[in-house]
Amino acid sequence: MTGEPAVRLAVVGPGTIGRRHAEEIAACPLAELAAVAGPAPLADALADEHGAARYRSLAELLERDRPDGVVLATPNRLHVEGGLACVAAGVPVLVEKPLADTVEAATRLVEAAETAGVPLLVGHHRRHSPVMARAREVVIGGALGRVVAVVGTALFAKPDDYFDVGGGWRRQAGGGPVLLNLVHEVDGLRWLVGDVVRVHATVSNAVRGLPVEDTAALVLTFAGGALGTFLVSDAAASPRSWEQTSGEDASYPSHPDEDCYHLAGTAGSLSVPTMRLRRFSGPPSWWEPFETATLDVGRRDPLAAQVEHFAAVVRGEVEPVCGGRDGLATLRVLEAVVESARTGRPVDLSRTTPGRPTLGVRPPT
Incomplete structure (x- = not known):
């Protein structure tokens, strides 16, 4: 423990992997689940379960409650759109694998994050095994x-x-x-x-x-x-x-x-x-x-270690173990x-x- 306030993380996408991320964030002493974004009823149920705020979309989340970091667990085709929105808002983002559904789109996201200096992580959680x-x-x-x-x-x-x-x-x-x-x-x-x-x-x-x-x-x-x-x-x-x-x-x-x-x-x-x-x-x-x-x-569980690592990246304490360039190469x-x-x-x-x-x-x- 660093003695610093817990990092406020939001989960966007309340499906199976989004739920797992929410569970690990809620259990992590370095982070708190600040919000869940996604369609009802799944997002509502997940937010209620953990006492988090709920939003219908990533855009609404970023406009009304800027978290310290976002875990993007949406369908693959939405990864780049969501990642670019986080980068534009200056919010570090952990994008579930794969980084995108085309190399061209993934390259666009990686270059945008590098230009903006916003941390971009990819959810290849086995690197934390x-x-x-x-x-x-x-x-x-x-x-x-x-x-x-x-x-x-x-x-x-x-x-x-x-x-x-x-x-x-x-x-x-x-x-x-x-x-x-x-x-x-x-x-x-x-x-x-x-x-x-x-x-x-x-x-x-x-x-x-x-x-x-x-x-x-x-x-x-x-x-x-x-x-x-x-x-x-x-x-x-x-x-x-x-x-x-x-x-x-x-x-x-x-x-x-x-x-x-x-x-x-x-x-x-x-x-x-x-x-x-x-x-x-x-x-x-x-x-x-x-x-x-x-x-x-x-x-x-590598997902638990990944959440701790994301919190440390958000705080500026470490560099990503699996960054945008790693996800792009894969x-x-x-x-x-x-x-x-x-x-x-x-x-x-x-x-x-x-x-x-x-x-x-x-x-x-």
């Missing part, structure tokens, strides 16, 4: 040597009623695991291994037969030369996803014996989130046994995934240009 932070320390510290290979999975089963929310928009292009779930994985791998410079992707809707994909496979090339593969599916009866293995979100059943990432280098390998580190005692050779250690890491990779899946060809990130259509991949027919 103690597990991810420890894994990053291992990679940066050189325990793995040079990273040469990355294997990742996000395999889980979404129930049928998940696709009925909001009039069924999740059944259409843009409502599948590539944009809704893979964005977290791409940002996490970028944070652990470095920038992605090349993507080759393919998608399938073979399970549900909807206009949106249910499964995608990727081959990734990282700037340091490492190669990676990643499988994501929301129709897979498997626990190998971050939510089901990390134990950081109590709403999901925990499978602590499973991993969803494996990083292999010239000197050792690390499985995440079990944090099993394997290294050779002498020169690397498949004829030699490994020395194995399980790294001790505390578990904490979005560029997602755009490349969509383009590669559409054309069937690899995409070189150094040759991509902004301005493509709104993100949303359709499986081949």
Whole structure:
């Protein structure tokens, strides 16, 4: 505790993730939930639950009750509009992922925030995970040597009623695991291994037969030369996803014996989130046994840590862990995934240009 008054934060968008943000703000000793903005009855119910003021829109909130910071949890298509309004009002803003639905729009928001000097954060909350932070320390510290290979999975089963929310928009292009779930994985791998410079992707809707994909496979090339593969599916009866293995979100059943990432280098390998580190005692050779250690890491909900971090950014005490440029770089990779899946060809990130259509991949027919 700093002894300073709690930072007054507002949540715009009273949906599922907005509610989670409101809960964490209300529980944070460094912040208070000053207001909720959004349509009735959800916004009214959430505001009443936490004793916060309520407004029908972000514009009304900024005009009548300027908070210290805004968490923007609106639909993706409204992120840039809302972010620009906060920047124009000089209010620091944490925008839920993805930063925007096009790279061009995201670039506009990032540049506006930089010009105005207003903090812009992106809600890639896993960067606040103690597990991810420890894994990053291992990679940066050189325990793995040079990273040469990355294997990742996000395999889980979404129930049928998940696709009925909001009039069924999740059944259409843009409502599948590539944009809704893979964005977290791409940002996490970028944070652990470095920038992605090349993507080759393919998608399938073979399970549900909807206009949106249910499964995608990727081959990734990282700037340091490492190669990676990643499988994501929301129709897979498997626990190998971050939510089901990390134990950081109590709403999901925990499978602590499973991993969803494996990083292999010239000197050792690390499985995440079990944090099993394997290294050779002498020169690397498949004829030699490994020395194995399980790294001790505390578990904490990253959303709670993200709220504390946002409060510290608002106070000017720290720089954003995941700022606008980070969110933009991750979005560029997602755009490349969509383009590669559409054309069937690899995409070189150094040759991509902004301005493509709104993100949303359709499986081949």
